[in-house]
Amino acid sequence: MGDAEPRAADRGRAPWPPIDLLGRIRRDPAHMAERAALFGVERIGEEASERLARIRRSGDPPEKVRETVIARGVHTAIVEGAFVGGPFIALIPTAFCAALLAQGRMVLELGELAGRPATSPDRAVDMLVLQGVYTTPEEARRALEDLPEPGSGPAPRLSWREWLRVVGRMAYVLGVISPGSSTPTGRLNRYLRWVAVTLLVLVGMALPFVWVPVLGVAYRSATLRLATRASVLFGLVDGGAGPAERTRGRGRVRPLALLVFLRTVAVLLLPFAVSVIMVFSGADVVGHRWLAVAVAVVGVSLVSCLVWRFRQWRRSR
Structure with missing residues (x-):
């Protein structure tokens, strides 16, 4: 994993994390998910540990701490990711990167709560599995080990089709858009979803605020699903428990x-x-x-x- 990410001593001079992550993705769009997972561990792993330590100072039991981490993660993903639409439509890639980092910070905090250091490269492996990029930790670990060295020059110019493909993959990794299956029904549902997204773009150009509640609901749902998978993976909840038990306490972040x-x-x-x-x-x-x-x-x-x-x-x- 020869990714030369900035260390703690350099963070004060580093760009705003979503902008920094977007630049790295532009240099290597084929490995978007891998770059984002590694970047999250390197840039916000230590911060996640410190944030969890502050939450734990309240003396709350682990289940209460887990609910607080999830609530903050969902809220941050919504706030950072939903402010797009209309003249702000060009900010979609940056907003997606901000939401990715918010989700990543939540996963790192949940891992730290389970005794898995947030600064360990293994958390990048966990993130790729939780996002569904790879089905097993072994596949994710091999992909990270085979990751090429990042380019040192300026980011290459991507065509609109290539850039839309990268943004679409971001949406899939975020969980905002679910990939369809290969069955006829799955393909039909996938086409209908893209029609709905196209209509949302057209309406959002004239009425930008329409994006806010729509994306807010999408981010909330996707981040809660990620939190449930992470809680099960890290052993914070019983994997055999029902959905209501695994996500107890979600009502505090659920908009009516x-x-x-x-x-x-x-x-x-x-x-x-x-x-x-x-x-x-x-x-x-x-x-x-x-x-x-x-x-x-x-x-x-x-x-x-x-x-x-x-x-x-x-x-x-």
Whole structure:
């Protein structure tokens, strides 16, 4: 594993982790999952150990600590990954990297809780197995050992098709989009999912805030599934227990379905209401009424995004 990642002494001069990870993925897109797993251990392994130590100072029992780690991991993945859409659509790769690191930090903390050091290269093996990249630890370990040396020059220019393929693989590794099976029903479901994603992109270009509740629900579900698999792998819960027992305490981070539905409807109706007001008020921009409507709709959507982001930042602080 000759990946020359920055050590602790260099972290103060290192770029923001999601941007740094994105640059490494661009240099070696064929090994996106492996680079991300190694990067997580090298860059945030020590931080995960320190965060878990702070949580443990409360004196809570291990099960309570596990629930706290999962709740924080889910919340961070949502906050860091869902702020995309509209003019922010170019931030999707960076948001995916941020969500990957949030999930990785949660897994490292769960491993540390089970007595498995977060800074050990074996945690990268665990991550690849938990993400479904490899089916066995042996396969993941061989892949990491055979990983080529990272390129030292500037990141190569990728075509749009290559870059979309990398972003799509990020979505699969994150668990936001599940790969379909080879059966006719599986292929149909896969096509329907991509149609839904395409419609989301088109609607999100005009109404950016629509992405927030949709991706928020997707990140929450994917991160909780990852937490369950990690808890079983690390022996924190009984693998034979039912889903309710394995994920006890998840209700604290579960948004009510009705609240999500009402919030989504609200962000759809608000721009529509603004456009109706603009039409009947006779407002215009440089003599064009419909230009004024378009500016108002986009403006309301952007303000909604920024308000949501500010509220989530306040909560995380």
